[in-house]
Amino acid sequence: MGKGRTGRMPATPRGLAVQKRLAVTESGAWPDRLLEDLPAAWPERDRAFLTALVQETTRLERFLDDLLVPCLKQPLDKLDPPVREILRTATVQLAAMDPLPDHAVVSEAVKLARLVTHEGAARLVNAVLRRVAGGDERSWGRRMDAMAGADPEALGPAAVARALSLPDDLLALWWDERGPADALGLALAAQRATPFAFRAHVPRETLLAQFRDAGLQAEAGPLVPEEIRVSAPGRLQDLPGYAEGHWAVQGPAAMLATHVLDPRPGERVADLGAAPGGKTGHILSRLGDRGTVVAVDRHGSRLDRLRANAQRWQLGTPEVIEADAADPEALQAAGLAPGSFDRVLLDAPCSGLGTLYRKADLRWRWSRARSRELAQLQQRMLRAAFGLLRPGGTLVYATCTLAREENEDVVASLLAAAPDARAGDLRPWLPAAWSGEATRGMMTLLPHRHGTEGFFLARIERVQP
Numbered sequence: 001m002g003k004g005r006t007g008r009m010p011a012t013p014r015g016l017a018v019q020k021r022l023a024v025t026e027s028g029a030w031p032d033r034l035l036e037d038l039p040a041a042w043p044e045r046d047r048a049f050l051t052a053l054v055q056e057t058t059r060l061e062r063f064l065d066d067l068l069v070p071c072l073k074q075p076l077d078k079l080d081p082p083v084r085e086i087l088r089t090a091t092v093q094l095a096a097m098d099p100l101p102d103h104a105v106v107s108e109a110v111k112l113a114r115l116v117t118h119e120g121a122a123r124l125v126n127a128v129l130r131r132v133a134g135g136d137e138r139s140w141g142r143r144m145d146a147m148a149g150a151d152p153e154a155l156g157p158a159a160v161a162r163a164l165s166l167p168d169d170l171l172a173l174w175w176d177e178r179g180p181a182d183a184l185g186l187a188l189a190a191q192r193a194t195p196f197a198f199r200a201h202v203p204r205e206t207l208l209a210q211f212r213d214a215g216l217q218a219e220a221g222p223l224v225p226e227e228i229r230v231s232a233p234g235r236l237q238d239l240p241g242y243a244e245g246h247w248a249v250q251g252p253a254a255m256l257a258t259h260v261l262d263p264r265p266g267e268r269v270a271d272l273g274a275a276p277g278g279k280t281g282h283i284l285s286r287l288g289d290r291g292t293v294v295a296v297d298r299h300g301s302r303l304d305r306l307r308a309n310a311q312r313w314q315l316g317t318p319e320v321i322e323a324d325a326a327d328p329e330a331l332q333a334a335g336l337a338p339g340s341f342d343r344v345l346l347d348a349p350c351s352g353l354g355t356l357y358r359k360a361d362l363r364w365r366w367s368r369a370r371s372r373e374l375a376q377l378q379q380r381m382l383r384a385a386f387g388l389l390r391p392g393g394t395l396v397y398a399t400c401t402l403a404r405e406e407n408e409d410v411v412a413s414l415l416a417a418a419p420d421a422r423a424g425d426l427r428p429w430l431p432a433a434w435s436g437e438a439t440r441g442m443m444t445l446l447p448h449r450h451g452t453e454g455f456f457l458a459r460i461e462r463v464q465p
Contacts, residue, residue: 407444
């Protein structure tokens with residue numbers, strides 16, 4: 001296909017979806033951050049459609065490419081990038097989104113191609129999408145139904161990865177570490193929507209009533225007493241109680257981390273890697289106005305967001321410190337003396353493999369090399385965090401990933417290196433049905449088994465001399 005002019009993308013949901021997908025594929029931008037700058041005046045319907053179009057295209061990119069490649073006469077990566085993304089964003093509408101007439105999807109894509117490229121591209125888009133629409137394998141829903149009943153051992157990890165639009169190496173990791181059944185369960189969970197979770201700062205029944213009065217489908221969550229789950233909440237700033245600080249967005253497993261930390265009034269608590277402040281706020285709510293919370297992060301701009309959140313929530317005022325939580329000397333220079341905290345929470349940077357539905361692009365960014373690199377950082381941070389604990393203190397290490405190298409192996413390295421570190425006991429804070437899964441003070445929560453985001457928790461104690 002000959003290349004021609006590239007016009008400006010129209011400020012419509014389809015046009016902006018292509019523009020934002022180009023930023024992701026050509027520049028490595030993060031799609032969820034790109035979606036934060038949508039015009040405030042946009043109707044909620046357009047905002048929701050654009051968000052779904054970008055996220056679904058990113059999530060199902062491998063599946064979409066498998067549909068497109070047989071319909072093309074040249075390699076997909078040889079197409080002009082705008083044409084490639086027009087094809088992908090139209091194909092996801094044909095295959096996986098709320099049904100629109102095929103002819104309407106094709107027509108809108110052709111108009112967009114004609115506007116931003118040239119007539120030859122418009123003809124190609126028309127021909128390719130008509131072939132996709134006529135294909136027998138285009139239904140993502142049928143693909144998911146078939147895979148839900150599949151025998152993973154008969155298929156093998158590569159076939160599961162291809163069928164469920166994931167990288168081969170990621171499925172191989174889960175297959176090796178957790179076995180075929182859990183690998184398939186995790187792959188399916190990475191493509192299934194989960195309810196939005198909120199942490200209530202007012203009596204839960206009060207907030208439930210506010211949400212329901214606003215027409216939302218809201219219910220009490222089963223894992224922790226503050227949890228509320230809401231289907232399709234829309235724009236968060238428009239929800240009841242936002243300005244008053246009546247709630248925070250937080251997953252139930254992340255809430256559980258604060259329960260496992262078990263901060264008590266009067267204690268001094270450090271939250272490392274704290275921004276944007278979800279767990280800081282939860283700790284403050286547990287301490288009331290008795291005790292001290294020190295929130296540490298090395299990103300000043302993210303700490304600004306933490307301060308704003310803390311002010312809106314009105315749960316208390318944390319001490320906010322900009323410092324590298326992996327560097328003991330930097331922590332001490334910032335006034336965090338060794339052995340000066342009763343409890344420390346380390347929510348470590350990680351590869352995010354437990355959040356693949358909401359953060360669709362992470363599946364394509366992950367690599368074993370990246371996990372190894374993160375594990376080295378996590379080990380430094382965990383050693384620094386342990387150094388802040390007083391004898392008799394408690395440390396909770398948490399990640400939202402599902403790779404042993406970033407989870408169990410990191411904790412094991414500290415337990416082996418520090419004679420005064422010992423594994424704590426998670427079981428008092430877990431549902432009774434899960435207690436057998438907590439070993440050596442550690443547990444991995446799996447979406448398909450536990451109904452939460454993928455999450456890892458470890459409780460570590462510093463023994464008295």
